[in-house]
Amino acid sequence: MLFLEERGRVSRLTIILGTLAGVFAGFSLAVLLTLLAGVSLASVLGSLIYTYTSSSAIASILALSGPIAGSAIGLTIAYRARFITIASEGQVIAGAIVVLWLLAYSGFKMGPLEGFILSLFLSGFVGASIGFLVALLKVKLYVNEILSSLMINYIILVVANYIIGGPFREGPFAITRSVPHEYRVSFTLIPLVTGLITLALWILMFRSKLGLAVEAYGRAPKAAETYGHDPSRIIFSVALISGFSAGVGGALMMLGFQHSMSPMSVFPGYGYMGVLVAWLSANNPLAAFVSSLFISSIAVYGRLLQASGVPLGYVLGAQALIVLSALTAVTLVKYRVRWL
Amino acid sequence: MVSLELLLAALSMAAPIMIAALGELLLERTGRVNLGVEGMMAFGASLSIMVTSISGSPAMGLLGGLVGGLIIALVYVAAALALKIDQIVVGLLIVFLGIGLADLLAAAGHTIAPALTPWSPTHVTVIFLTLAAPIALWILLYRTWAGVEIRAIGTDELAARERGLRVDLARTIAALAGGVAAGVAGAYMALTLYNGKYFSGLTAGWGWLAIGSVILGFWNPIGVAIAGYSIGLLILLRPYTISLGVPSYIAHSTPYIAVLIALIIVSRLARSPRWKPPKTL
Structure with a gap:
């Protein structure tokens, strides 16, 4: 069975460095995933x-x-x-x-x-x-x-x-007015x-x-x-x-x-x-x-x-991977993993 | 007019919510929660379309969905159970991770596959298992020693450990079972409800509705199945409510509004000792 053993006092700098290492590892994994999905190395x-x-x-x-x-x-x-x-x-x-609504629909005049x-x-x-x-x-x-x-x-x-496609709809397409320049x-x-x-x-x-x-x-x-x-x-x-x-x-x-x-x-x-x-x-x-x-x-x-060809959904997935990796790294900095 | 046809159609619609909710229920009875159901469903859906597209068999696709859910559930086991990272944080990360990986997998070229035809032998088997699962789970929880152990772990973790119960093993198995259920639920959505298609946002919050069903069903398998079925019925009735003159945005919000109202009622009832959730949850 796995259990975590506290490493004792860990400095704030070590935790920050651990977080950064985790972020880097997660970021590398996220980039690797795009390569596995068939995107060329040159594009990445x-x-x-x-x-x-x-x-x-x-x-x-x-x-x-x-x-x-x-x-x-x-x-x-x-x-x-x-x-x-x-x-x-x-x-x-x-x-x-x-x-x-305020800037494009209300009709209020303001600077x-x-x-x-x-x-x-x-x-x-x-x-x-x-x-x-x-x-x-x-x-x-x-x-x-x-x-x-x-x-x-x-x-x-x-x-x-409903608001965008209904009351705010502008013209034949389901798109709203723009915020004035x-x-x-x-x-x-x-x-x-x-x-x-x-x-x-x-x-x-x-x-x-x-x-x-x-x-x-x-x-x-x-x-x-x-x-x-x-x-x-x-x-x-x-x-x-x-x-x-x-x-x-x-x-x-x-x-x-x-x-x-x-x-x-x-x-x-x-x-x-x-x-x-x-x-x-x-x-x-x-x-x-x-x-x-x-x-x-x-x-x-x-x-x-x-x-x-990489879908937009990848963005949240990659960000989640980075955060998960950072949290894992911080845990490993604070605790030693042991087998019982 | 309520007809058998409507009730069966609602069952077919509610099946993914019921399946995912029952899997989550098992984990929650051990005193842990995995909020990542939506992500596990999405990855299961995407992988099932890929497997079906390659093999040509929706049954194999369901199996692919099962494996997909299992893979993502392993992340929960490693991070939340083994490394003890906050289970709420891990669950939400799994939602984003699962959806991201599902979209990436689909971008590799597999978004359309042969559908699982409604009321085909495979579909009937899934529906039968959906109906049998709450009864089987009820028997497991309330009529077997394993069920007594699961409920003991969910009620008092420390006492369960002192009695020599294998808390971590029980939670690991329950988490993996939850992943399997969510993966199959996602695969069913893609193969049956969306006629063999995967697209970004396919799960549309149904994973969250499944988690809501667990609370609405007071952590009891039969109650959870009824809650999941009721939500499926509401989803099925959306076009009827629009035809009755209800604005479409209200009709489309109905399941979420209904779950919110039901949560308010249930949360008040849950203050009484009779309806309390597992203590270690």
Whole structure:
């Protein structure tokens, strides 16, 4: 029988190096899979080099990191409280739809700056509302948040497709209007916004009473409750924060690179990528910000490989493989595997 | 009007949810959960289409799906059971990994295969096994020593270990059985419900509906089968609800909304000691 034996004190540097080694191993495996799928070595190497050296690919990495980081940074706080919501996917979609309504359908006249700020707040509000619903189901009705948030994601997808193909339909094809040019933002602004969210949530997590309560509750819920931390308040707080952040991610997606929408047969996946980033970064907001750039680069690499016949579904699979490999490496750094 | 034809059609539709849910139930009774059912189903579906396309036999395709689910379940066994990585994290990673690998496999050129014709001998066998499985599982859990051991492990892991029960072995077997069930369920979806086709997003959340069925059925094989069947019936009735004037987006959301409402009811009931899930879950 297998069992794990603790190696004793392991330094933070060793854990970071272990994580990086795991990421590298997972990344190598993901690349190997594309070769096994029949993609030529030249295409794989060419796409890899292009992803990390060309200015247009780097611009795409920064742009795609918006919804990924938006989801991930908020989730780091939620997961620290052991509130395992997956609603970020639906929150990104809902945030994007509401921004599209505000800027392309509502008819409100506003300048680019007002439009930008209002988009962030409105999408954040919608994301937080979804988070509130998931928290309400958990706290008041005891519903498991993983399942409820996933069901809500599917409902949001169906409703979003109805809005896109119905009230928002523009012309003979099922495609919406585009976000007007004056409201679109440059890819350089996106990491700036997610960087500010990171900073705000880092301060909230490590320099505030709420952060302390979240940490205590996540580690030992019963002890935290005994010491006067209200579990309901903690869960509602992290649900609202993570929902707001993911909703803003949806706004960044719409303002940064998506601009218009067509019916989705599968989830776009940015919210799910945020879930992966949160785990890859061990629920640290700063690490999540950096990791989201890396995970975004895998998405760009996957998109480049689409020309060689690699499906888009590969992207999430490759990212999952990398995270699984990193978690395995960290376990092996901390523990020795023994046979009994 | 409820007819035998409708009830049988619902059974054919519900079969993958019922099969996957019963596999997951067995694992959950040992006190562990694998949220990766959706990924195991997707990989099973893709591999079954590849095997059927090469062999020309849907029966072989079902076997391929079984192997596909088993392969992905091995990832769960290695990561969650052997290395003790958080089972929730591993389960969700398996969802993405399974779907990604399934799409990649399909991109290699096998997306169409001969379908498993409804009510052909192989299909009837699958349906028969789907109906027999909850009864067999009920007998296993409540009328055999192995079942007593499984339930003991799910109720109190430490006591089970002290009594000399092989907790890790039981969980490994249950996890692999769950993978096999999910793989067959995915293969059935691709070969029967989608007429021998694989496409990205094929499983459409049915793996999650299967996990929901386990909770809705209060971790009892008969209850889980009834829950899975009811969800299948709701899915089958979607076109009828649209024809009655219900907006299509509401009709398409019905299974997810129904599961959400049912979860609310069940979660309240589960507060009473009589309906509690396995304690170590």
